[in-house]
Each structure stands twice: as structure tokens, then as C-alpha cells.
Amino acid sequence: MGLSLDDLPAVGEPFRLLAPDGSVVGPTAVLAEVLGRGPELLAGMIAARVANRRLFSLQRQGRTGTFAPIEGEEASVVGAVAAFEPATDWIVPYYRELLGLGRYGSEVLYRYALYQRGHPGGGYLPEGVRVLFPQISLAAQLPHAVGLAWGRRLRKAPGVVLAFCGDGASSEGDFAESLNLAGVRRAPVVFWLKNNGWAISTPLAAQTAAPSFAARGPAYGMPGVRVDGNDALAVAAVAAAARAHAAAGRGPVLVEAVTYRMGPHTTADDPLRYVPAQERAHWAAADPIERLRVLLVAAGRWDDTQQGEAEAAADRAVDEAWTRAEATPVSPDAFFDHVYAEPTLRQRRQREELRRHLTARAAQ
């Protein structure tokens, strides 16, 4: 039953169920197991893409800061998260996944809106929503992920941690140290490396000479597997197998999801400076949403009404999140609030000084 990690490649062609044109190329038994999740995955990916496009215009309107688009990588996020349990499992993102975490509830988008606006409330999710804050320092979230998994084990709480990172982040010392520690402690972590071809302008060949990132799994005492990150069903199947491995106490797993960053690195980046046009065209033809849509429509599991509803719902979700975020007040001296549980005497004095200053400024 199900997919075994042992059957999946650590180097070479990533595992896939569907070809870019939506035709079935992988084991039909595996496909049968995940097909039922298809509409949910497709809706999740549409939500991510719609939101992503909306953010570009919000950014032009000055309603959100510079952001890191998810376009092209929807399957590698939505499909992975689909295998995890909000009731027990932590999601540890970096900065490019936030629009793909709808499975963890609408609060994620609202908090991401706060984050994008530079509001301090964007730094957490409320109790019960197991999504850690966006991480800017590359790979720095991975030690935290190991700690979360280890901490749950310590208090005998079930659950697996899904920790994202990029191909670039794999070169940081924190990546290696985290995998190694997770291996030693058999911490239930699924390290999910989205290989999207680029780290800003740095291509894979300048990032590593290794034939795959998944090859690092065995080097640190865990399975390492490659999956086609633009094949949402394959992603979901591999994620489920990885989660099951970790949940069974067999230790961590490294998954390399091979995908592609279709947009700029961030809205401040100009990929025309460095991305070869034919590379982009190649990947445009491997779009994760289109691939799944074709299959589901052919299978009678998706139609235009559903498509329209999914798009409209995604639009509404962005409106709601942004409206709510824009209405969330913040006091200009709020940065003193949570540095320590109790402010130091110095901080209290500084805060008074700032208040006097702000009052004077307002009076001007």
C-alpha cells in the first residue's frame, strides 16, 4: 500500500505521476490513492496564484511591501502541505510559501497581509495554528524545525514538522547542521527543499556541483528523494510517504521538489538580467495548475463552475485579509512591547523619550 520512499530516486529523474500535458506516466495505484485530493489541491493552487497576482497590484498601489512571488511553485507547496495535519503538525516556511498554506486556515493570509505591510502582528499565528513566522535569514528556520520536532517528542506529543527551504539555502551551514542533528535525534521532520532553479540570480550550477539536493539525505542519515514539484498529485503522494516515515518514528526525510520560479525573485528583482528566455518558456509549458486541471477535467472531477468559484473565493480571501490587515492598528512605539517579558529600566526611559518626541512631532 501507498508509495514507499525506497522506490523513489535520490538523483536523476524526479518521481512523477503526470506528464506536463496531464497524461498519466506514474504508477496508477499511487495515482488512485491521491486522485481524490485533486480538486482540493487544484483549488489551493488557484488560491495561491490568484493571491500572487493580486499582490503584484497591491504592491504597485503601495498596499504591500516587496514580496516573493510563489508563481510556478504552487504544487510544491500546496501538495506538500496537503499531507500534513493542522492538528499536530508544524509548518515552518521561509518567505515564499505563505500564499500556499490555505489548508492551515484563513488566519495565515491575514497575518501574511500584516507581515507584508510591516505590521508587528505579522510575526506570528495565533495559538492552535501551527505555522511558524516567515523566515528571512536563509536556512535559519531549519534548526527551529528540528527543535520543534524534538520538543514534541520530548513531551510525547504526536506530529511531524514540515520545514521548507530553497536550493540556495541548502548551501548554508544551518542546512547541514540541521539535517545532521535531525538524523541523530531521529526527529520527525520532513525537510522540503524547493529546488526552483535559482537563488535570486544564482543558477544551480553555481550553487552546487552535486547531481541532486536529495543526495544529501543519505549523507546525513535519512532518505533523500526527488519529486516533480510541478506535479501536485506526485507531490502529495511523496509528502504523505515522507510524513508517514517520520510519524512512525523512523526519523527525518529530505524531499527535493524540482520546480521553477516563474516570476522575479521578489518584486524588486529583474530576472531579465539573468534568466535565459528559453528556460522560462520550457517551464511555462510545465505549469502545475494547468497539468492538474487537464487531468481533473478529463476525469470529470473539475469544471468551469468550480474554476470560477475557486478564483472568486481566492479573490475574496485576499480582499478580506487586506481589509482586515489595513484596519489593524499599531502604535508607533510598539517596538518596545515585546523585546523582553518585562521592559528594562533603560527601555522604559527610552520609550518615554520617544513618546515626548512623537508628541512634539505631532504638534508641529
Next chain:
Amino acid sequence: MGLSLDDLPAVGEPFRLLAPDGSVVGPTAVLAEVLGRGPELLAGMIAARVANRRLFSLQRQGRTGTFAPIEGEEASVVGAVAAFEPATDWIVPYYRELLGLGRYGSEVLYRYALYQRGHPGGGYLPEGVRVLFPQISLAAQLPHAVGLAWGRRLRKAPGVVLAFCGDGASSEGDFAESLNLAGVRRAPVVFWLKNNGWAISTPLAAQTAAPSFAARGPAYGMPGVRVDGNDALAVAAVAAAARAHAAAGRGPVLVEAVTYRMGPHTTADDPLRYVPAQERAHWAAADPIERLRVLLVAAGRWDDTQQGEAEAAADRAVDEAWTRAEATPVSPDAFFDHVYAEPTLRQRRQREELRRHLTARAAQ
């Protein structure tokens, strides 16, 4: 010709030529190629062991500081260095190899004596001796090694860098970052990981869950191979193959030499607290010096006279180095000398203050 890296294991039984009892178990063609170096290797190992024992008594006499014994690991150092060329190749040690670098000249032992005495002259070797200073910060020497190799390539100078580290150091971020960069830049570095079973009191099982350290080679785009680090001839053969690979422009290599730390971590350590007695006994029976001696004596290439001469020469070398080091003066304010090429104004003032202070202290 000779040994090919492709034939060597990355996991499982390390490559060896001799069994612990000195009987031949590896390919005789390879053995034939390195056998001629046998006496030189044996003399080098004896020199290391004799010096090591002398250092224990020097330490008790207060003539040297805490030091990190090499006992048990002689083959994994002397055999490796034997394959490298003093005229072009850098040796980048950490702190446990210094007694095994006789191939690079007698200045190494003298400078190590200075180092051990806490003399600033112990921080370098003179021009022409390509041995970098001892490194205390674990794995921190590996980025330097990559830089050295890359720097030589930049100016089209030939040569390969032999960089040592321990099993413990392999867990540091610097280890992974360095291997990865060397892979990308195809830098001619041989990373030589001495797996001696322990990092102070931390055994392998607490250091990594990986089946071998050599497995990290392929994960960073280079061959990774295991050799019996107590088999000097096997070590020399593998080191030669690794050096040839790097010298040919084929990029770096990771070698894991499986050996054992027979002594305490340093003279300040008490291994009885944590080393199982039977483990030590097992490895005592795999002594690298005895193994090679048995073979060479049987082959008529070593006799008691040579043994006696090698031991006496080693003793003399220690006497000479220590006598010279103890006669090397140092000024008590020498730490101001080389912080910057030119001291800052602040430093000049501070130095004057210190001199006044030292004069007053002397007058007391």
C-alpha cells in the same frame, strides 16, 4: 595507473591493504606500488609516536602546554602527507597532526614547540613551508583550504591542498559550506577526515546518523571514499589517487580515514569517564605502526637497527625543537606587533602604557 577512486567504497568496509596482523588482504598490484615507501612511512610514524610520548613528559615538566596526542592516528596523517608535494602542496592541519608532518621539514616541529609553549612564533611556518598554522576553531580551516586551492588556480600555480579535519568537525556548518564551494569551483582540495571514533567524549552515534562520513562527498559533488586509517600503505595509496584526481583538474575529493584516538582527547581529558575498555582493546590490536613493521620486517625491508635509529632520531628531533623553542625570546608586549600592518594610534598609546606598567612591575 594504480588505484582508482571509483573502486573505493563510500560506505561499508574501508579499503585496506594489510590486515591488523600485517598480512596482505588488498590488491597486490596496489601494494607493490606503495611498498617502496614503507620504510619512510614507518620512520615517520615512529617519529610521531616517540614525539607524542615525549610531549606527555614535557607537559608534566611544564615545558609544554596542554596538547592533543596523535597516538593511534599516525598512519592516517603520515600516510596521507606522503602523497603530497612540499614544493607545491599545502597542508592545512587542525591541532592533532603536527607531530606527523615531518615530511614538510624540521621547522614544523620547532614551530609546533613554540606553539605548544604559547609563543607567538608558533603561529606560522616560514616562507616555502606550505603548512598552515594549527587551527583551534573546528572546521574553520576548511574554508581557508578551499581559498588556498582556488587562489593557486587563479594564478595558475600547480598544487593540491590537503586539509585535515575530525569526525566531530564534520558536523560544523563550515565543513558543508567548504565541501560545497570546493565542488562548485572544482578546487584542488583533498578533504581528509580522520574519523577517530570520538570528538572529546562524543561517540560517532551521537555525531551523525549517516552510515559513513565519506557519503558526504557525492552529496557535495565529489568522490567520497573510505580507507583504513591504520593501514599506512593503504592510506598512502588512497592519498595518491585522491591527489592525482585533484591535480588533474577533476575537482576535490573527500577521504574518510577510519582510525582511533588511542589517548585522551588532550592531556586535560580523562577518557576513562567515557571510553569503553573493550573498544580501546580492540583498537590496540589494530595498531598502525606494528602492522606495517611486521610486514616490512617479513619483507626484509626493516630491521632492529633501523628501528633503533628511527627512535633515536625522533628523540633528537624533539630535543632540538624544544631546546631551540625554549631559547627563542619573546617580548612581553609582543601582542601589539602584528594586529595591523601599522599599529593604530590607540594601540601605540596602549603599548606605552603597558611598557610603563611592565617597568613598574619589574622595579617592584
Next chain:
Amino acid sequence: MTVLTMVEAIRNCLHDEMARDGRVVVLGQDVGANGGVFRATDGLQAAFGPERVVDMPLAEAVIVGSCVGLAIEGAVPVAEVQFLGFAWQAMHQLCGQVARLRYRSDGRFGAPITIRAPFGGGVRTPELHSEALESQFANVPGLHVVAPASAADAKGLLATAIRSPDPVLFLEPLRGYRLIRDEVPDGEHLVPFGVARVVRPGRDVTVVAWSAQVEVCRRAAQRAYDEHGIDAEVIDLRTIVPFDAATVAASVARTGRVVVVQEAPLTAGFASEVVATVVEECFYDLETPPVRVSGWDVPYPVGLLEDGYVPDDDRVLAGILRATEVTA
């Protein structure tokens, strides 16, 4: 009260806190069977088992960084960095992550994390074992930086650190582990953060120090009294962050003179902060320029040169004489 060395006081405190609170976990290099390279964790693994006293892989960044996740999941991590010089390997996790967990999460997650590290000179260690880096961490809001000078304070401050809802960098003077011995209260003993200790009251000049330099200053003060009739007040800061400026200022307001002593290099050391604060608070009380007695602006030196680097009572005494305008 029992007379203990500092390392005994630390070990006892770790034991008591682990016994008291099942959430406390000790992690670091060689903290298990070996009991730490200075034996500060000796016996803990035998008492509490390998799940609560954990020998970690040799990787400072993930030792410190994993505490973030552990703390979020309800543990109370007490990590050891084997020597403070190797905290640089974990700087991004300690200063960029641990220190701002509460802040980044807008108060959602506390970071009840203690990072213990030996530091300071005087025992002829190899490189990077003796560096006094406290001011680099004092410049990082979100961290508490604690540096006890007595065994009693080591116990009382460490207990406060472990129970603190905020991260604490707990600095232990390596030359003091066995040399520092004093009466330590039995049972529960908590010393609050941000309250300096007057080690020796005096009227003529205020001498401020922390960690191992406190004892050096006490000796220098005694000599100032015996040899010059100068009555120096010695203040042990105990905690660098929070910095008890009030106690120092009150003393300087009385004495009108101040000497600040540290082992770190002079430039941008924490002594500069103490001086800058004192002149802000006590400008009109000061009768002579504040004096810093400090390590020099050089890397911590090799063994043969160490004695010229670490401030000794001669140099502190010279500083006291300078502040009191006595020409020696």
C-alpha cells in the same frame, strides 16, 4: 550556607532546577557522560537520563538554534557553548533568532532559553577559549547577559536565568570555576537581574567590574587602602544586561570618581557603555575623568603573553590612583 567553588555551585543549581522543573533540558557538547569539559554538568545525565541531558553534535549554530523550537514546544533549554569564542559560530542563531523570538512573534512566543558559556582569560588556553565578548552581545536587544563573580551569585543568577521567560547568555569565568569559592545559600536561592552588588563599600572612588575582574578589583582596592589610604568602593555589576546604572550612579554621586575594569579589548568594550552612562547620569558629580582599565586592542594573546594582557591588581590600582589624582 555551604562553601562551594563556582563550578560546584553551577552544577548544584543545574541539578536543582532540573529536579524542580521537568521541562528543563541540558544540551551541548560533552555535557553527558563526560559532565562537561569543566565538569559543570557532571552527574546530571546519570540523574536525569540521556533524554534530558543531551550530548549534541559538534555544531554550535544548531545547538543554539534548536532551542528556539524546543522552547516553542514547551521545553526550557539550557544549552552549553563549550567556550564563548565558539558562540561566534552561532551568532546568527543567538542574536538573529533566539534574542528576537519574543519580539518577532509580537509576544506570542517567549524564549526561556539559557546559553551557558565559559569565557575570560588567565589559564593559558589555546586561541578562542579566553575571549571576553560580552559587549558584542550587550549590543543585541532581547538578550540578557549575565556574568557572576561569586559562587553564590553563580547559583542565584543561574536559577534566575533558567526560570527567566527571556533568553540569557550566562557567562562563567573559566579561571574562576575552581578558584572562586564562597558561601552559597542552601536550597532555593534566586538573585534578581539588574541589581549590582557592592562588594566593598568605600568613599573615595567607585570601581566597577564583573566576573573574574571583581576579585582583581577587590585586591586592588585593598592595596589602595593599605598603601595609599584610598577608600575604594567596588561594585560587581553581576548582570551586564540589564545594567544597574542606578547603583553605579549613586556610588559615583558620592565618590565623584570612577574606574571601570574589563578584560575585553578597550574599543567598544562594555566599559565604554558604563563610562558613557556614568557621565550622562553623574556629570556634575564627577571630579576627575572616568578611567577605563581594560584588555588592550589586540586579540586575546597566546599563553606566554597572557600576563601582559589581562588587567591585574597593579593596573587596577594604577587606575584608582589616576582617578584619585595620586601620582604613583
Next chain:
Amino acid sequence: MTVLTMVEAIRNCLHDEMARDGRVVVLGQDVGANGGVFRATDGLQAAFGPERVVDMPLAEAVIVGSCVGLAIEGAVPVAEVQFLGFAWQAMHQLCGQVARLRYRSDGRFGAPITIRAPFGGGVRTPELHSEALESQFANVPGLHVVAPASAADAKGLLATAIRSPDPVLFLEPLRGYRLIRDEVPDGEHLVPFGVARVVRPGRDVTVVAWSAQVEVCRRAAQRAYDEHGIDAEVIDLRTIVPFDAATVAASVARTGRVVVVQEAPLTAGFASEVVATVVEECFYDLETPPVRVSGWDVPYPVGLLEDGYVPDDDRVLAGILRATEVTA
């Protein structure tokens, strides 16, 4: 003379130094085809090829650490850390290795290594892009720490840095890359380290700053003059290490009052060093307590809160009024 933005001046300088000295190599994340995220290295790879302008893997420690080996083998590395906040990832290599290469080797190896890094706030970046960490590096002997405030100085100091036989941490104010524009000497232009620049002479109070805060102080000084008739002297330190205490002290000796301005958190920031030095050197000249105008003791804040954190001319002016005892 040509009017250039600061980033243009930096780019020109890099180009000229690479053309002048074939040993200079530029390495860092995205410095090649992309020309750096701020375009500081734009065009260099096209001009000098991918062997001298090298896109590095995403790993700060080895970017900085490999410079040690490169330098020993005769190269002159100019590395970029994409934002100073990520220098923490390389702290052990920068402070523990690069900074002490000459020292550790007893003078055998120099370390002609330049590490460029943007820093400082005001442009609503994500976390860890705006932190002003200069004092943490100033506490590390062996490093020079340089922080130009004008395009001309950026050129002249960067050229000096690249030619320096010692390692230099070269800090570029990210909000100044395009905003700072001034006349830059054509051709070779070298500004020596350790020589502060009097930006605006004045008689009543000395204002000390570096990097982007120099312009803030200039504006505040103008307002002090226009609105209060106070004539402030503004001094740009240019280099933090070496610190030109003499120029600052000479000014304070005349004005008797000093305000030091920085973006970093107050506690243990470099402003404390400036104040401590000034009171040592000019104690009897000072008429009022030195004033620090600083970032607060909080991590660099998120975008919506940034304006309350970075010192602005209002706050510097308030500091000037305090130092001159004018109640606003």
C-alpha cells in the same frame, strides 16, 4: 569632478581597482550577471570575466573564510555580504579568522581582504537587512571598520580599503546608495583611514556621526542655526576603526559640548565608545553632559514602525538643544 550617487562611486571604484590590480577578485552572492542586488558590481563580470567576478554559493561563512586562503595565495579578495545582518552567519570567520590572520601568523600573512556590506535603515526592508552592527565589529581588533557618508568618500575609502594590507569591513548605507549624490574626484582618489571630516564647522557644539546619519546631523545642525542660532560643528568619523579621536577631541575642546548620533541600539553601541573617549580626552573642557542620540534598545523594527526608530533631524536637534541647555 563628477556628480555621482554613492552606488555609482562604489561601482566605479571597484572597476578602477580591478583594472589597476589583476589580483583583485570580487566574490559574493549575485555579484555577477545580476551586478549585485543594489547594482554595486554591475558590469564588472562583463569587464573582467567570471574568474575575477564570482557568483558564490549562498554561504556567508565560506564566502568570508575562503578569502583567507585566497589572500595567502596572493589574491586581493573583495567579498560582498548581501546585507550586514547576514555577516552574523560569518562571524566566526570574519572575527575569529580574517581579523587575526596577520596576528595569528605573527606577521607572516597579511590579510588584504575587503568585506563590503550594506547596512542601516530607512527603506522598509524585511528583517535583518537594516541592522547597524558596527560596534560589534569595532570590538574585534584586527579589523578596520569603515562607513562613508558621501559618494566621494565611498570612492576614496573603498580604494584605500582594497589596497590596505589589513582586512576592512566596508559598510555602505543602503538608503544612501541612490540618495547620496555629490562631487567625486575623477581618477585616483584615496582617502586615508582614521581621519575624520568636518562636514560643517561650528562653535557651539560638536555633533559626531557616521554613514547615513551624517546627512541627518547636517540637517539638524542647519535647523539649530536657523531656528535657535546655535552653531553646531558636524563631524563625520568616516572610519570607526581607526577612530579619529583627535579631531573629535579638538572640536569638543573648542565647543565644550558633544552629541553623538548612531542608528544602532543605545547599549554598547559605538556612540558609547565615542562618549567614553571624549570624556577621557576632554573632561575639563566639557560644559554639559555628552548626549547620545541613538536607535533604541530594541531589534530593528518592521516597516510600519521604522520611523520611530531611526534617529531623525528632530531627535538630533533635540539632542543639540539638550547639550546646549536650551529647553525646546
